[in-house]
Amino acid sequence: MSVNLSKGGLEQAQKAANGKDLPPVHLWNPPFCGDLDMQIKRDGTWIHEGRPINRPEMVRMFSSILKKEGADYFLVTPVEKVGITVEDAPFVALDIDASEDGRTQSLRFTTHVGDVVLADEGHPIRFTSDPVTQEPSVYVMVRAGLEARLDRKTFYRLIDLGHEQKVDATVMFGITSMGAFFPMMPAEHLSQD
Numbered sequence: 155m156s157v158n159l160s161k162g163g164l165e166q167a168q169k170a171a172n173g174k175d176l177p178p179v180h181l182w183n184p185p186f187c188g189d190l191d192m193q194i195k196r197d198g199t200w201i202h203e204g205r206p207i208n209r210p211e212m213v214r215m216f217s218s219i220l221k222k223e224g225a226d227y228f229l230v231t232p233v234e235k236v237g238i239t240v241e242d243a244p245f246v247a248l249d250i251d252a253s254e255d256g257r258t259q260s261l262r263f264t265t266h267v268g269d270v271v272l273a274d275e276g277h278p279i280r281f282t283s284d285p286v287t288q289e290p291s292v293y294v295m296v297r298a299g300l301e302a303r304l305d306r307k308t309f310y311r312l313i314d315l316g317h318e319q320k321v322d323a324t325v326m327f328g329i330t331s332m333g334a335f336f337p338m339m340p341a342e343h344l345s346q347d
Contacts, residue, residue, distance in 0.1 A: 179221045179230045180298055186228075186235050192216075193239035194227075196303070198246035198266040210267075217267040220244055222299040243293055245269065245302035250311050259315065261331040263294050265302045271295070274332035279312075281328075281338045 192202045200207040200216065207213050220238075221230045227240045245265040253260050261273045271277050277295045284291070292309050293301040304312060316329050318341045326337035327344055 176218050176297075179219055182221075182230050182232050182235075184230065184233050184235050186237070189237040190229065192229070194241060194244050196242040214267050217244070217269075220300060242291075243301040243303040245296055245300065247294055247302040247304045247308050250304075250308050250315075252315055255315070256317050257319070257330050257333075257335075259330055261312070261315070261329070263302060263304070263308070265296060269296050269302070271297070271302070272332060273329075273334070273336070275334045278334070279329055279331070279336040281336070 190202075191204075192200065194200055200213045207216075216229060219229050219231060221228050221235075222244075227238050227244065228235045229238055245267060247263040248266050249264040251262040251264075253262075261279075263271050263273065265271070271294060273279050273294055280293045280295075280301070282291050282293070283289060290309070292304040292312060294304065296302050312329060316327055316338065318325050318327055319330070319335050319337075320326070321335070321337055325341040326335075327339055327341045328335055328337035330336070
């Protein structure tokens, strides 16, 4: 059975945004209508029924009605909720803008769908590494549990902005934005890598 979002539901979502960037999906709890044949690939490409969605304005519109509940992702309108698959994070951070430096800096990220987020305690930066390959990945919280994975160039630019800071009894290498320190690894590991 093919599940789709209704045109009426999408129109209601756009109307509810009321000229703002994002509709209030956090207020909507419509019935679950099934899973949509849609996925967001690790590189940020949106796929519908096996084909990429090549219209940026359509991807932006879908991203504005994206909601995460637990580990699951949904597109939500006031009248319906459909499940989609997300390979890694739903967004990709393509750029970083730093003002100031070191412990007084603020970091602003721009995603592939045009979201701009200032990293702070409410929008933390998270570091992980693949357990098998040890390849690092960095994420920043965009909104309501939805993260952006930093692309490679943005990751390297971020690392250049890092510094050491003592956390508890350990000197850590990490990043500061808006007064919040986000540790990446013990500083002693830098000389080993």
